[in-house]
Amino acid sequence: MTAAALGHFLGQGFRIRLVESEEIGIVGVGEATIPQIRLFNQALGIDEDAFVRATQATFKLGIEFLDWLRPDSRYMHAFGNIGRDSGLLAFHHSWLRGRREGVAADLGAYSLNNQAALAGRMQRGPARTAQVLPDMPYAFHFDAGLYAAFLRRFAEGKGVERIEGKIGEVVRDGETGDVAALVLDGDRRVEGDVFIDCTGFRGLLIEGALKAGYEDWTHWLPCDRAMAVPSARAADLTPYTRATAHDAGWQWRIPLQHRTGNGIVYSSAHLSDDEAAARLLANLDTAPLAEPRPLRFTTGKRRELWKANVIAVGLASGFMEPLESTSIHMIQSAIERILKLLPGRCIRQADRDEYNRQADFEYARIRDFLILHYVANDREAPFWRERRATELPDTLRAKLELWRGSGHIVREHEELFTEVGWLQVLVGQGIMPEGNHPLADTPPRAQIAEYLDILAQLNMREVAQMPTHADFIVAHCAAPTAVAA
Numbered sequence: 001m002t003a004a005a006l007g008h009f010l011g012q013g014f015r016i017r018l019v020e021s022e023e024i025g026i027v028g029v030g031e032a033t034i035p036q037i038r039l040f041n042q043a044l045g046i047d048e049d050a051f052v053r054a055t056q057a058t059f060k061l062g063i064e065f066l067d068w069l070r071p072d073s074r075y076m077h078a079f080g081n082i083g084r085d086s087g088l089l090a091f092h093h094s095w096l097r098g099r100r101e102g103v104a105a106d107l108g109a110y111s112l113n114n115q116a117a118l119a120g121r122m123q124r125g126p127a128r129t130a131q132v133l134p135d136m137p138y139a140f141h142f143d144a145g146l147y148a149a150f151l152r153r154f155a156e157g158k159g160v161e162r163i164e165g166k167i168g169e170v171v172r173d174g175e176t177g178d179v180a181a182l183v184l185d186g187d188r189r190v191e192g193d194v195f196i197d198c199t200g201f202r203g204l205l206i207e208g209a210l211k212a213g214y215e216d217w218t219h220w221l222p223c224d225r226a227m228a229v230p231s232a233r234a235a236d237l238t239p240y241t242r243a244t245a246h247d248a249g250w251q252w253r254i255p256l257q258h259r260t261g262n263g264i265v266y267s268s269a270h271l272s273d274d275e276a277a278a279r280l281l282a283n284l285d286t287a288p289l290a291e292p293r294p295l296r297f298t299t300g301k302r303r304e305l306w307k308a309n310v311i312a313v314g315l316a317s318g319f320m321e322p323l324e325s326t327s328i329h330m331i332q333s334a335i336e337r338i339l340k341l342l343p344g345r346c347i348r349q350a351d352r353d354e355y356n357r358q359a360d361f362e363y364a365r366i367r368d369f370l371i372l373h374y375v376a377n378d379r380e381a382p383f384w385r386e387r388r389a390t391e392l393p394d395t396l397r398a399k400l401e402l403w404r405g406s407g408h409i410v411r412e413h414e415e416l417f418t419e420v421g422w423l424q425v426l427v428g429q430g431i432m433p434e435g436n437h438p439l440a441d442t443p444p445r446a447q448i449a450e451y452l453d454i455l456a457q458l459n460m461r462e463v464a465q466m467p468t469h470a471d472f473i474v475a476h477c478a479a480p481t482a483v484a485a
Protein backbone atom coordinates (compact mmCIF):
# COMPACT_ATOMS: atom_id res chain seq x y z
CA MET A 1 0.00 0.00 0.00
CA THR A 2 2.80 2.40 0.91
CA ALA A 3 4.81 1.80 -2.26
CA ALA A 4 1.66 2.04 -4.39
CA ALA A 5 0.60 5.36 -2.84
CA LEU A 6 4.07 6.91 -2.89
CA GLY A 7 4.52 5.78 -6.49
CA HIS A 8 1.20 7.33 -7.38
CA PHE A 9 1.52 10.64 -5.54
CA LEU A 10 5.23 11.39 -5.77
CA GLY A 11 6.27 12.02 -9.33
CA GLN A 12 9.45 13.52 -10.67
CA GLY A 13 12.26 14.10 -8.22
CA PHE A 14 11.55 10.97 -6.19
CA ARG A 15 12.93 7.51 -6.59
CA ILE A 16 10.97 4.86 -4.76
CA ARG A 17 12.31 1.40 -4.17
CA LEU A 18 10.51 -1.46 -2.50
CA VAL A 19 12.55 -4.20 -0.90
CA GLU A 20 10.71 -7.47 -0.28
CA SER A 21 11.69 -11.01 0.42
CA GLU A 22 9.62 -13.81 -1.04
CA GLU A 23 11.49 -16.17 1.25
CA ILE A 24 10.04 -14.33 4.26
CA GLY A 25 6.67 -13.50 2.71
CA ILE A 26 3.87 -11.42 4.23
CA VAL A 27 1.83 -12.08 7.34
CA GLY A 28 -1.07 -12.87 4.99
CA VAL A 29 -3.95 -12.19 7.37
CA GLY A 30 -5.97 -8.99 7.48
CA GLU A 31 -9.08 -9.52 5.47
CA ALA A 32 -11.62 -7.14 6.94
CA THR A 33 -11.54 -3.40 6.38
CA ILE A 34 -13.50 -0.24 7.18
CA PRO A 35 -15.09 2.12 4.64
CA GLN A 36 -12.07 4.44 4.43
CA ILE A 37 -10.34 1.80 2.27
CA ARG A 38 -12.57 2.98 -0.56
CA LEU A 39 -10.99 6.43 -0.32
CA PHE A 40 -7.55 4.86 -0.62
CA ASN A 41 -8.49 2.89 -3.71
CA GLN A 42 -10.29 5.88 -5.22
CA ALA A 43 -7.33 8.18 -4.57
CA LEU A 44 -5.15 5.74 -6.50
CA GLY A 45 -7.69 5.62 -9.32
CA ILE A 46 -8.39 1.91 -8.79
CA ASP A 47 -11.62 0.66 -10.32
CA GLU A 48 -13.72 -0.80 -7.52
CA ASP A 49 -15.18 -3.76 -9.39
CA ALA A 50 -11.79 -4.71 -10.85
CA PHE A 51 -10.35 -4.61 -7.34
CA VAL A 52 -13.19 -6.78 -5.96
CA ARG A 53 -12.67 -9.35 -8.71
CA ALA A 54 -8.88 -9.39 -8.29
CA THR A 55 -9.00 -9.88 -4.52
CA GLN A 56 -11.99 -12.27 -4.25
CA ALA A 57 -13.60 -9.56 -2.16
CA THR A 58 -17.08 -9.29 -0.70
CA PHE A 59 -18.85 -6.28 0.73
CA LYS A 60 -18.92 -5.43 4.41
CA LEU A 61 -21.63 -3.33 6.06
CA GLY A 62 -20.48 -3.75 9.67
CA ILE A 63 -19.37 -6.21 12.33
CA GLU A 64 -21.68 -8.46 14.27
CA PHE A 65 -20.63 -9.12 17.87
CA LEU A 66 -21.95 -12.42 19.19
CA ASP A 67 -21.83 -13.42 22.86
CA TRP A 68 -19.85 -10.37 23.94
CA LEU A 69 -22.16 -9.12 26.65
CA ARG A 70 -23.08 -12.66 27.68
CA PRO A 71 -23.63 -15.96 25.85
CA ASP A 72 -26.47 -15.62 23.32
CA SER A 73 -26.27 -11.84 23.18
CA ARG A 74 -25.70 -10.07 19.87
CA TYR A 75 -25.37 -6.61 18.46
CA MET A 76 -23.93 -5.00 15.39
CA HIS A 77 -21.49 -2.19 14.91
CA ALA A 78 -22.81 -1.15 11.52
CA PHE A 79 -21.18 1.52 9.39
CA GLY A 80 -23.12 4.67 8.64
CA ASN A 81 -25.68 6.78 10.39
CA ILE A 82 -28.33 5.76 12.85
CA GLY A 83 -31.74 7.43 12.67
CA ARG A 84 -31.83 11.15 12.01
CA ASP A 85 -30.71 13.98 14.24
CA SER A 86 -33.35 16.64 14.97
CA GLY A 87 -31.53 19.90 14.61
CA LEU A 88 -28.95 19.99 17.40
CA LEU A 89 -30.28 16.89 19.05
CA ALA A 90 -28.40 13.70 18.20
CA PHE A 91 -30.77 10.88 17.27
CA HIS A 92 -29.75 8.62 20.10
CA HIS A 93 -31.24 10.98 22.68
CA SER A 94 -34.67 10.56 21.08
CA TRP A 95 -34.05 6.82 21.01
CA LEU A 96 -33.07 6.81 24.69
CA ARG A 97 -36.27 8.70 25.53
CA GLY A 98 -38.34 6.35 23.34
CA ARG A 99 -36.76 3.37 25.02
CA ARG A 100 -37.67 4.70 28.47
CA GLU A 101 -41.22 5.25 27.24
CA GLY A 102 -41.36 1.73 25.79
CA VAL A 103 -41.88 2.90 22.20
CA ALA A 104 -38.42 2.28 20.72
CA ALA A 105 -37.19 -0.81 18.88
CA ASP A 106 -33.60 -2.08 19.22
CA LEU A 107 -31.06 0.48 18.10
CA GLY A 108 -30.24 -1.57 14.99
CA ALA A 109 -33.73 -0.97 13.57
CA TYR A 110 -32.71 2.64 12.87
CA SER A 111 -29.51 1.75 11.01
CA LEU A 112 -29.88 1.03 7.30
CA ASN A 113 -26.56 -0.83 7.27
CA ASN A 114 -27.62 -2.99 10.19
CA GLN A 115 -30.92 -3.93 8.59
CA ALA A 116 -29.38 -4.63 5.19
CA ALA A 117 -26.56 -6.67 6.74
CA LEU A 118 -28.88 -8.91 8.73
CA ALA A 119 -31.08 -9.39 5.66
CA GLY A 120 -27.98 -10.31 3.58
CA ARG A 121 -28.61 -7.45 1.14
CA MET A 122 -26.35 -4.97 -0.61
CA GLN A 123 -26.68 -1.88 -2.75
CA ARG A 124 -24.45 0.99 -3.79
CA GLY A 125 -25.36 4.62 -4.29
CA PRO A 126 -28.37 6.69 -3.27
CA ALA A 127 -31.37 5.17 -1.54
CA ARG A 128 -34.12 4.13 -3.97
CA THR A 129 -37.23 4.53 -1.85
CA ALA A 130 -36.79 7.72 0.19
CA GLN A 131 -34.55 10.67 -0.48
CA VAL A 132 -34.14 11.25 3.24
CA LEU A 133 -32.09 8.06 3.62
CA PRO A 134 -28.32 8.34 3.25
CA ASP A 135 -26.17 6.05 1.06
CA MET A 136 -24.96 2.91 2.79
CA PRO A 137 -21.26 3.17 3.55
CA TYR A 138 -19.42 -0.09 3.02
CA ALA A 139 -16.02 -1.67 3.21
CA PHE A 140 -14.66 -4.98 1.91
CA HIS A 141 -13.51 -8.35 3.01
CA PHE A 142 -10.63 -9.34 0.76
CA ASP A 143 -7.76 -11.76 0.39
CA ALA A 144 -4.78 -9.82 1.79
CA GLY A 145 -2.28 -11.76 -0.31
CA LEU A 146 -4.19 -10.98 -3.51
CA TYR A 147 -4.50 -7.31 -2.54
CA ALA A 148 -0.73 -7.14 -1.97
CA ALA A 149 -0.14 -8.72 -5.40
CA PHE A 150 -2.65 -6.34 -7.00
CA LEU A 151 -0.93 -3.32 -5.45
CA ARG A 152 2.51 -4.64 -6.37
CA ARG A 153 1.52 -4.62 -10.04
CA PHE A 154 0.01 -1.18 -9.56
CA ALA A 155 3.15 0.19 -7.85
CA GLU A 156 5.46 -1.20 -10.51
CA GLY A 157 3.22 0.42 -13.13
CA LYS A 158 3.84 3.73 -11.35
CA GLY A 159 7.60 3.38 -11.63
CA VAL A 160 8.34 1.85 -8.22
CA GLU A 161 11.40 -0.36 -8.47
CA ARG A 162 10.89 -3.65 -6.65
CA ILE A 163 13.98 -5.32 -5.32
CA GLU A 164 13.79 -8.95 -4.29
CA GLY A 165 16.19 -9.71 -1.48
CA LYS A 166 16.65 -10.34 2.18
CA ILE A 167 17.89 -7.48 4.34
CA GLY A 168 20.82 -8.79 6.34
CA GLU A 169 22.22 -5.56 7.71
CA VAL A 170 21.01 -2.03 8.35
CA VAL A 171 23.88 0.44 8.01
CA ARG A 172 23.74 3.67 10.03
CA ASP A 173 25.52 6.94 9.47
CA GLY A 174 28.16 7.24 12.18
CA GLU A 175 27.54 10.97 12.63
CA THR A 176 23.77 11.47 12.40
CA GLY A 177 22.58 8.01 13.43
CA ASP A 178 20.30 7.95 10.39
CA VAL A 179 19.92 4.77 8.41
CA ALA A 180 22.20 5.13 5.41
CA ALA A 181 21.70 1.83 3.58
CA LEU A 182 20.32 -1.68 3.66
CA VAL A 183 22.58 -4.55 2.79
CA LEU A 184 20.81 -7.39 0.97
CA ASP A 185 22.00 -10.96 0.82
CA GLY A 186 25.47 -10.06 2.02
CA ASP A 187 26.55 -7.67 -0.72
CA ARG A 188 23.87 -5.58 -2.48
CA ARG A 189 23.47 -2.11 -0.98
CA VAL A 190 20.30 -0.03 -1.16
CA GLU A 191 20.84 3.57 -0.09
CA GLY A 192 18.14 6.13 0.61
CA ASP A 193 17.21 9.44 2.25
CA VAL A 194 14.06 8.22 4.01
CA PHE A 195 13.30 4.60 4.87
CA ILE A 196 9.78 3.38 5.51
CA ASP A 197 9.93 0.31 7.67
CA CYS A 198 7.20 -2.10 6.56
CA THR A 199 8.98 -5.22 7.77
CA GLY A 200 6.06 -6.42 9.86
CA PHE A 201 6.30 -7.52 13.50
CA ARG A 202 10.12 -7.65 13.15
CA GLY A 203 10.44 -3.87 12.86
CA LEU A 204 13.87 -4.47 11.37
CA LEU A 205 14.80 -0.79 11.05
CA ILE A 206 12.69 1.01 13.65
CA GLU A 207 13.47 -1.47 16.44
CA GLY A 208 16.25 -3.70 15.18
CA ALA A 209 18.51 -0.81 14.18
CA LEU A 210 17.07 2.27 15.92
CA LYS A 211 15.72 0.76 19.16
CA ALA A 212 12.65 2.99 19.19
CA GLY A 213 11.19 1.07 22.14
CA TYR A 214 7.70 -0.35 22.57
CA GLU A 215 4.72 0.64 24.71
CA ASP A 216 3.16 -2.59 25.87
CA TRP A 217 -0.65 -2.40 26.27
CA THR A 218 -1.17 -6.03 27.23
CA HIS A 219 -2.58 -5.02 30.62
CA TRP A 220 -5.51 -3.42 28.78
CA LEU A 221 -5.80 -5.83 25.86
CA PRO A 222 -4.29 -9.15 26.99
CA CYS A 223 -4.95 -11.25 23.89
CA ASP A 224 -1.48 -12.06 22.56
CA ARG A 225 -2.00 -14.91 20.11
CA ALA A 226 -4.08 -15.80 17.13
CA MET A 227 -4.60 -18.78 14.86
CA ALA A 228 -5.92 -18.32 11.38
CA VAL A 229 -7.46 -20.95 9.13
CA PRO A 230 -9.25 -20.70 5.78
CA SER A 231 -12.37 -22.77 5.26
CA ALA A 232 -14.59 -23.46 2.26
CA ARG A 233 -16.78 -20.74 0.81
CA ALA A 234 -19.90 -20.26 2.89
CA ALA A 235 -23.28 -20.78 1.24
CA ASP A 236 -24.43 -17.74 3.16
CA LEU A 237 -22.32 -14.83 1.87
CA THR A 238 -23.01 -12.49 4.79
CA PRO A 239 -22.14 -8.85 4.06
CA TYR A 240 -20.58 -8.41 7.49
CA THR A 241 -17.74 -9.67 9.64
CA ARG A 242 -18.66 -11.80 12.62
CA ALA A 243 -16.74 -11.61 15.91
CA THR A 244 -17.83 -14.26 18.42
CA ALA A 245 -16.58 -14.02 22.00
CA HIS A 246 -15.30 -17.16 23.75
CA ASP A 247 -13.94 -17.84 27.22
CA ALA A 248 -10.52 -16.35 26.59
CA GLY A 249 -10.91 -14.03 23.60
CA TRP A 250 -12.91 -14.18 20.38
CA GLN A 251 -13.15 -15.73 16.91
CA TRP A 252 -13.56 -14.00 13.56
CA ARG A 253 -15.43 -15.12 10.46
CA ILE A 254 -14.89 -13.28 7.20
CA PRO A 255 -16.68 -14.49 4.05
CA LEU A 256 -14.79 -14.06 0.77
CA GLN A 257 -15.88 -15.07 -2.70
CA HIS A 258 -13.61 -18.13 -2.89
CA ARG A 259 -13.32 -19.11 0.78
CA THR A 260 -14.06 -18.05 4.34
CA GLY A 261 -11.38 -16.49 6.54
CA ASN A 262 -11.46 -17.60 10.17
CA GLY A 263 -9.28 -16.99 13.15
CA ILE A 264 -9.24 -17.19 16.90
CA VAL A 265 -7.71 -14.43 19.02
CA TYR A 266 -6.85 -15.40 22.59
CA SER A 267 -4.88 -14.75 25.71
CA SER A 268 -2.14 -17.35 26.17
CA ALA A 269 -2.44 -16.90 29.93
CA HIS A 270 -6.00 -18.26 29.70
CA LEU A 271 -5.98 -20.72 26.80
CA SER A 272 -3.35 -23.12 25.46
CA ASP A 273 -2.47 -23.21 21.77
CA ASP A 274 -3.89 -26.73 21.42
CA GLU A 275 -7.18 -25.70 23.01
CA ALA A 276 -7.32 -22.62 20.79
CA ALA A 277 -6.78 -24.69 17.64
CA ALA A 278 -9.42 -27.20 18.69
CA ARG A 279 -11.91 -24.46 19.52
CA LEU A 280 -11.27 -22.67 16.24
CA LEU A 281 -11.84 -25.81 14.19
CA ALA A 282 -14.90 -26.80 16.20
CA ASN A 283 -16.56 -23.48 15.45
CA LEU A 284 -16.10 -23.32 11.67
CA ASP A 285 -19.26 -23.39 9.61
CA THR A 286 -17.50 -24.85 6.56
CA ALA A 287 -14.72 -27.44 6.07
CA PRO A 288 -11.16 -26.25 6.88
CA LEU A 289 -8.83 -25.92 3.89
CA ALA A 290 -5.53 -25.95 5.85
CA GLU A 291 -4.03 -26.42 9.28
CA PRO A 292 -4.47 -23.48 11.70
CA ARG A 293 -1.55 -21.07 11.45
CA PRO A 294 -0.30 -19.61 14.75
CA LEU A 295 0.58 -15.93 15.17
CA ARG A 296 2.00 -14.16 18.23
CA PHE A 297 1.84 -10.49 19.03
CA THR A 298 2.21 -7.95 21.79
CA THR A 299 -0.49 -5.31 21.76
CA GLY A 300 0.99 -1.83 21.77
CA LYS A 301 3.01 0.56 19.66
CA ARG A 302 6.51 1.82 19.10
CA ARG A 303 7.41 4.69 21.39
CA GLU A 304 8.47 6.65 18.32
CA LEU A 305 6.91 5.69 15.00
CA TRP A 306 9.16 8.11 13.18
CA LYS A 307 12.71 8.07 14.46
CA ALA A 308 15.75 9.51 12.69
CA ASN A 309 14.99 8.96 8.98
CA VAL A 310 12.85 5.86 9.50
CA ILE A 311 9.04 5.81 9.61
CA ALA A 312 7.40 2.59 10.73
CA VAL A 313 4.19 1.62 8.93
CA GLY A 314 1.93 -1.36 9.45
CA LEU A 315 2.84 -4.12 11.88
CA ALA A 316 6.32 -2.60 12.25
CA SER A 317 4.67 0.37 13.98
CA GLY A 318 2.63 -1.66 16.47
CA PHE A 319 -0.42 -3.86 16.66
CA MET A 320 -3.88 -3.98 18.16
CA GLU A 321 -6.12 -7.01 17.78
CA PRO A 322 -8.29 -6.95 14.64
CA LEU A 323 -11.57 -6.61 16.54
CA GLU A 324 -12.60 -3.48 14.63
CA SER A 325 -10.54 -4.17 11.48
CA THR A 326 -8.33 -1.14 12.04
CA SER A 327 -4.79 -2.19 11.06
CA ILE A 328 -5.07 -1.77 7.32
CA HIS A 329 -6.79 1.54 7.90
CA MET A 330 -3.88 2.62 10.11
CA ILE A 331 -1.51 1.86 7.24
CA GLN A 332 -3.65 4.07 5.05
CA SER A 333 -3.68 6.93 7.56
CA ALA A 334 0.09 6.57 8.12
CA ILE A 335 0.60 6.96 4.36
CA GLU A 336 -1.57 10.06 4.38
CA ARG A 337 0.45 11.51 7.27
CA ILE A 338 3.71 10.73 5.51
CA LEU A 339 2.53 12.46 2.35
CA LYS A 340 1.27 15.50 4.28
CA LEU A 341 4.40 15.84 6.40
CA LEU A 342 6.82 14.71 3.70
CA PRO A 343 10.28 15.97 4.63
CA GLY A 344 12.79 17.46 2.25
CA ARG A 345 16.38 16.22 2.37
CA CYS A 346 16.75 17.72 5.81
CA ILE A 347 14.34 16.19 8.32
CA ARG A 348 13.46 18.43 11.24
CA GLN A 349 12.58 17.23 14.70
CA ALA A 350 9.34 19.24 14.44
CA ASP A 351 8.24 17.03 11.52
CA ARG A 352 8.89 13.90 13.51
CA ASP A 353 7.20 15.27 16.63
CA GLU A 354 4.05 16.23 14.76
CA TYR A 355 3.91 12.88 12.99
CA ASN A 356 4.38 10.99 16.24
CA ARG A 357 1.82 13.15 18.05
CA GLN A 358 -0.83 12.42 15.43
CA ALA A 359 0.00 8.72 15.32
CA ASP A 360 -0.07 8.45 19.14
CA PHE A 361 -3.50 10.07 19.22
CA GLU A 362 -4.83 7.69 16.58
CA TYR A 363 -3.41 4.63 18.33
CA ALA A 364 -4.69 5.65 21.78
CA ARG A 365 -8.24 6.37 20.65
CA ILE A 366 -8.55 3.11 18.75
CA ARG A 367 -7.11 1.30 21.78
CA ASP A 368 -9.81 2.87 23.98
CA PHE A 369 -12.53 1.79 21.57
CA LEU A 370 -11.24 -1.79 21.60
CA ILE A 371 -11.07 -1.86 25.41
CA LEU A 372 -14.70 -0.68 25.48
CA HIS A 373 -15.76 -4.04 23.99
CA TYR A 374 -14.32 -5.85 27.00
CA VAL A 375 -14.99 -3.68 30.06
CA ALA A 376 -18.68 -4.34 30.59
CA ASN A 377 -19.67 -7.98 30.30
CA ASP A 378 -21.73 -10.54 32.14
CA ARG A 379 -19.48 -13.43 31.26
CA GLU A 380 -18.20 -15.76 33.94
CA ALA A 381 -14.78 -16.97 32.80
CA PRO A 382 -11.70 -15.55 34.59
CA PHE A 383 -10.56 -13.78 31.41
CA TRP A 384 -13.81 -11.81 31.32
CA ARG A 385 -13.94 -11.15 35.08
CA GLU A 386 -10.44 -9.71 34.84
CA ARG A 387 -11.56 -7.47 31.97
CA ARG A 388 -14.31 -6.00 34.17
CA ALA A 389 -11.76 -5.23 36.88
CA THR A 390 -9.21 -3.60 34.55
CA GLU A 391 -8.23 -0.04 35.37
CA LEU A 392 -9.14 2.02 32.33
CA PRO A 393 -7.07 4.66 30.53
CA ASP A 394 -8.10 8.16 31.66
CA THR A 395 -9.33 9.02 28.17
CA LEU A 396 -11.74 6.09 28.14
CA ARG A 397 -12.86 6.70 31.70
CA ALA A 398 -13.74 10.31 30.78
CA LYS A 399 -15.75 9.12 27.76
CA LEU A 400 -17.70 6.66 29.88
CA GLU A 401 -18.42 9.29 32.55
CA LEU A 402 -19.81 11.64 29.92
CA TRP A 403 -22.04 8.93 28.51
CA ARG A 404 -23.28 7.56 31.82
CA GLY A 405 -24.90 10.84 32.84
CA SER A 406 -26.99 12.27 30.03
CA GLY A 407 -25.84 10.07 27.17
CA HIS A 408 -23.34 12.51 25.67
CA ILE A 409 -20.77 11.23 23.20
CA VAL A 410 -18.08 13.54 21.94
CA ARG A 411 -15.77 12.76 19.06
CA GLU A 412 -12.47 14.54 19.45
CA HIS A 413 -10.58 15.96 16.49
CA GLU A 414 -9.71 13.29 13.97
CA GLU A 415 -10.72 10.37 16.18
CA LEU A 416 -11.42 7.40 13.90
CA PHE A 417 -14.63 6.12 15.42
CA THR A 418 -17.67 8.32 15.18
CA GLU A 419 -20.33 9.01 17.80
CA VAL A 420 -22.58 6.31 16.34
CA GLY A 421 -19.73 3.80 16.43
CA TRP A 422 -19.28 4.43 20.15
CA LEU A 423 -23.04 4.42 20.62
CA GLN A 424 -23.53 0.96 19.14
CA VAL A 425 -20.81 -0.63 21.22
CA LEU A 426 -21.85 1.16 24.43
CA VAL A 427 -25.45 0.04 24.01
CA GLY A 428 -24.45 -3.40 22.74
CA GLN A 429 -22.30 -3.96 25.81
CA GLY A 430 -25.20 -2.93 28.02
CA ILE A 431 -23.67 0.33 29.25
CA MET A 432 -26.69 2.62 29.47
CA PRO A 433 -26.84 6.24 30.62
CA GLU A 434 -29.04 7.48 33.45
CA GLY A 435 -30.77 10.05 31.27
CA ASN A 436 -30.73 11.79 27.92
CA HIS A 437 -30.41 15.30 26.58
CA PRO A 438 -33.25 17.37 28.10
CA LEU A 439 -34.37 18.51 24.64
CA ALA A 440 -35.48 14.94 23.90
CA ASP A 441 -37.93 15.16 26.82
CA THR A 442 -39.92 17.99 25.22
CA PRO A 443 -42.02 16.26 22.50
CA PRO A 444 -45.07 14.27 23.61
CA ARG A 445 -44.60 10.51 23.89
CA ALA A 446 -46.81 9.85 20.85
CA GLN A 447 -44.69 12.13 18.70
CA ILE A 448 -41.48 10.34 19.68
CA ALA A 449 -43.16 7.00 18.97
CA GLU A 450 -44.28 8.11 15.51
CA TYR A 451 -40.87 9.57 14.68
CA LEU A 452 -39.07 6.36 15.63
CA ASP A 453 -41.60 4.23 13.82
CA ILE A 454 -41.28 6.18 10.56
CA LEU A 455 -37.50 5.91 10.62
CA ALA A 456 -37.59 2.15 11.17
CA GLN A 457 -40.19 1.71 8.40
CA LEU A 458 -38.09 3.70 5.94
CA ASN A 459 -35.16 1.37 6.49
CA MET A 460 -37.31 -1.73 6.11
CA ARG A 461 -38.79 -0.47 2.86
CA GLU A 462 -35.36 0.37 1.45
CA VAL A 463 -33.86 -2.99 2.42
CA ALA A 464 -36.80 -4.91 0.93
CA GLN A 465 -35.94 -3.78 -2.60
CA MET A 466 -32.18 -4.43 -2.38
CA PRO A 467 -30.66 -7.45 -4.15
CA THR A 468 -29.02 -10.10 -2.03
CA HIS A 469 -25.32 -9.64 -1.41
CA ALA A 470 -24.52 -12.75 -3.49
CA ASP A 471 -26.68 -11.55 -6.42
CA PHE A 472 -25.12 -8.11 -6.22
CA ILE A 473 -21.64 -9.62 -6.56
CA VAL A 474 -22.69 -11.80 -9.49
CA ALA A 475 -24.17 -8.76 -11.24
CA HIS A 476 -21.16 -6.47 -10.77
CA CYS A 477 -17.91 -8.02 -9.69
CA ALA A 478 -17.79 -11.81 -9.41
CA ALA A 479 -14.25 -13.16 -9.41
CA PRO A 480 -13.91 -15.69 -12.28
CA THR A 481 -13.06 -18.70 -10.11
CA ALA A 482 -15.80 -17.89 -7.62
CA VAL A 483 -18.41 -17.99 -10.40
CA ALA A 484 -17.08 -21.32 -11.63
CA ALA A 485 -17.26 -22.69 -8.08
Ligand SMILES: Cc1cc2nc3c(=O)[nH]c(=O)nc-3n(C[C@H](O)[C@H](O)[C@H](O)COP(=O)(O)OP(=O)(O)OC[C@H]3O[C@@H](n4cnc5c(N)ncnc54)[C@H](O)[C@@H]3O)c2cc1C
Binds near residue numbers: 019331
Ligand atom coordinates in the same frame (compact mmCIF):
# COMPACT_ATOMS: atom_id res chain seq x y z
C1 LIG B 1 -4.18 -12.33 13.47
C2 LIG B 1 -4.25 -11.06 12.67
C3 LIG B 1 -5.44 -10.69 12.07
C4 LIG B 1 -5.53 -9.49 11.36
N1 LIG B 1 -6.72 -9.11 10.82
C5 LIG B 1 -6.83 -7.89 10.25
C6 LIG B 1 -8.05 -7.43 9.74
O1 LIG B 1 -9.06 -8.13 9.73
N2 LIG B 1 -8.10 -6.20 9.22
C7 LIG B 1 -7.01 -5.39 9.18
O2 LIG B 1 -7.13 -4.24 8.75
N3 LIG B 1 -5.81 -5.83 9.59
C8 LIG B 1 -5.70 -7.04 10.14
N4 LIG B 1 -4.48 -7.48 10.57
C9 LIG B 1 -3.29 -6.66 10.33
C10 LIG B 1 -2.80 -6.87 8.90
O3 LIG B 1 -2.56 -8.23 8.68
C11 LIG B 1 -1.55 -6.06 8.64
O4 LIG B 1 -1.76 -4.74 9.05
C12 LIG B 1 -1.22 -6.07 7.18
O5 LIG B 1 -1.18 -7.37 6.67
C13 LIG B 1 0.10 -5.39 6.90
O6 LIG B 1 1.16 -6.15 7.36
P1 LIG B 1 2.64 -5.56 7.13
O7 LIG B 1 2.82 -5.23 5.70
O8 LIG B 1 2.90 -4.50 8.11
O9 LIG B 1 3.56 -6.79 7.54
P2 LIG B 1 3.88 -8.15 6.74
O10 LIG B 1 2.71 -8.62 5.96
O11 LIG B 1 4.48 -9.07 7.74
O12 LIG B 1 4.96 -7.73 5.69
C14 LIG B 1 6.31 -7.57 6.03
C15 LIG B 1 7.11 -7.41 4.76
O13 LIG B 1 8.46 -7.15 5.09
C16 LIG B 1 9.27 -8.01 4.35
N5 LIG B 1 10.47 -8.31 5.16
C17 LIG B 1 10.53 -8.59 6.47
N6 LIG B 1 11.80 -8.85 6.84
C18 LIG B 1 12.54 -8.69 5.73
C19 LIG B 1 13.92 -8.83 5.45
N7 LIG B 1 14.81 -9.18 6.38
N8 LIG B 1 14.34 -8.59 4.19
C20 LIG B 1 13.46 -8.24 3.22
N9 LIG B 1 12.15 -8.10 3.42
C21 LIG B 1 11.70 -8.35 4.66
C22 LIG B 1 8.44 -9.26 4.09
O14 LIG B 1 8.92 -9.98 3.00
C23 LIG B 1 7.09 -8.64 3.86
O15 LIG B 1 6.95 -8.25 2.52
C24 LIG B 1 -4.37 -8.68 11.24
C25 LIG B 1 -3.16 -9.09 11.79
C26 LIG B 1 -3.09 -10.27 12.51
C27 LIG B 1 -1.76 -10.68 13.10
